[in-house]
Amino acid sequence: MSQPVRIDLEGFGKAYGGVPVLRDVSFTVYGGRVHGLLGENGAGKSTLLKAVCGAVAPDAGRVLLDGKPISVGSPRDALRHGFALISQELALVPAMTVLDNVYLGRWRNRLGWTTGREDGRTLARLMERTGFELDPSALVRDLPLAAQQQVEILRALASGASVIGMDEPTALLTQTETDRLMAVVRQLAADGATVLLISHFLEEVLSVCDDVTVLRDGRHVITGPAAAQTPGSLVRHMVGRPLELLYPEPAPVRDEAPVLLSVRDLRRGAAVRGVSMEIRAGEIVGVAGLVGSGRSETLRAIFGADPRDGGAVEVNGTAMPAGSPARAMRAGLAMVPESRKEQGLVLDRSVRENVALASLSSRQLAGFVRGGSERPAAGSMLRDLDVRGSDLGGPVWTLSGGNQQKVLFGKWLMEKPAVLLVDEPTRGVDVAAKSQIHRLLVDLAAEGMAVLMVSSEVEEVMGLAHRVLVMRHGRLVAEFARGEATREQVLAMAFADDLPAGDAPGPSGSADPTNYTESSRTSTEEHE
């Protein structure tokens, strides 16, 4: 591995379509250290990392290696100087083997015929060094995500990279996988490599990084040793103002409030095995549980997004037969799905069309869209939700994550549903939008809506809900009234049978709360 070096980034600037995303960013990275890059949505972290690793061409800026300017105009150039990027979207060929992917495009060959044996030997040495255990002949498409990431890391190392940029490598990993990856990152640094790491998870950054740099609105805010920072100080640097995330207090549920949603013995495959619950008007019920506990599947089965295998759903006292989302909507249900990009929004279409999509039939005349009633309706909904600078005609993908999420809520609020099902209400939104969405949920309940909310953030569930239900292996295993349980108790119930025998969780809760899910950690930004 290379000697400790000094990498100066000088005056990086980049604009997309006239909008600057990086403005004169300069700082120094020292070799053999792990350097964290932090910032809110759109702060420019990913762009900077890509520019340094040759994946995008900056408008201005240069890289100095030990004081000498080097050219990193293309990934090939960057690689020549030892700079490799592991981006969020893994760049692997799914149908090829681990071995072929590690040496992609640089296979040892004799007159064009590949000679795999030599590559296999070097791969074995690399795996020994990193502690990865991969089958070189396995197809990449058969590997879990964490293993695919290891293939990328091996490829970077095989190409002789000494500076490795990682863009949110842990966003989709479990805690165990994350811990293992972070150990590898430390190992790489100990071997003399330099790692530039982007992550939302502040604790993770503070525990693994030697140095941190914070960007805000494309500008450099601070670079310094991680030891001098706390999660609070980092958030302050990122948002530019002190910030406290306080959950708004939900209004008490009236004694005479009717039951709006009643679910009895709902079943759906192995994911949902007999779930029963009742939610009253004005009540927020939160569901906590591990990823894979059947939380989202329960919501989807109630809404008719997936067929149910058994059980009954009543909305406002009337039985709702299983069927389709359309039927559930007529009965007064609405569901904000887990992923706004895959299940929520038609990204290429306008903000207005997206807001209007779930209620097209209520503003039509003989099949024609009544623009005259749609425009003001959509406009006032977006104003109510504070979707900033909402140009109704612009495509929805141009909005920030937080504003996209608000548009998604707007779509479902156009028809004033009786029951709102919400899956991950604030995944991947910035802090400001997050607190607005929390306030929105509390306000909707206060107006008499019944809200059923699923979230990977235990704090969110506990902070907003009148009642917290805990789900495990497709069943509801515990119910806590607001303020009745601690975070540790909720987590203990979510985890119960994953604990070693004899260590069953009492009400005091002995499970390791850090082992919950990746999303329960402090997340400040979506993966863009």
Added chain:
Amino acid sequence: MTTMADTEAPPEAVARATASRFTRLHDFGIVLTVVVIVVALSLTTQTFMTTGNLVNLLDQAAVIGLLACAATLVIISGAFDLSITAVLAVSAIVAVVVTTHAGVPAGMAAGVLTGGVLGAVNGLVVITVKVHSFIATLALSIIYRGLAVILTAGAIVYPRDAQLRSFQALGWPTVLGGITAASLLFLLVAAVCWVVLARTTFGRRIYAVGGNEEAARLSGIRVGAVRVAVFAISGVCAALAGLILASRGGSAQASMATGMELTAIAAAVVGGTSVLGGEGAIWRGLIGVLLITLIGNGFNLLGWDTIYQQVVQGALILGAVSFDRLLRGRRS
């Protein structure tokens, strides 16, 4: 709702304003290409800007134009329909056969109905078999061509001699400046498709299904019904194109319009409709048709040797699309 205290300008507002201004400018790159060709032909020939030639141009564009409308609708809905010309052939044959038994109006109606039914069958197969529409409609098109051979016993079919005059009515010039009935039919269908896509809730649903099928489904849209309807409309457009061809030739046969489905898809895509679905417009398909038709027309008027026409046509399509791509830039 509460409003967060906000001291900074919302950067995404600026980004969007800029983005949409650029999109609007970039949207018209392909139009520019067509305008350049029109100007060039007007300047270099005496005959281009004459009523006779323009009427002729429109008539030439009618068949491919109807097919391009079909292709555009289907592509926006996130699918492909490779069977349109096979549907065209079967519909035209049915129209001729029924005409010989029950007269021209019944024959024409039967042809259109056949197109709609075969289109709906395409849609039903695509949503039930869940094979990619590209493969499903390719297989179905082979079946339909086979049906056409069976129906005609491999021969060319004609209406009765006495019926020929009225059967060929679509080729007649109308009182509207001599524009043929076929051209008017094409313009009418294009206008209807345009309005349906741009103004109706059904159009909105087509874009939503093509842009994000899962989001559409979770928004209460019956995705399957939308798909079947789009394929049925595609079949009707194909049948109308078949009627025009049969009417012009006074006959129908199993091999009619072979390969023209690819030209129609090319026209739709050249105009800027995204093959990924969810994006595009009827006018874009029409621009594509105009580009392709103008090239043939230009060769005629300039007296160029038509053996070079296909090479030039392909090169121009490639050039126009590259230019469009360059202007529009890349998203993100």
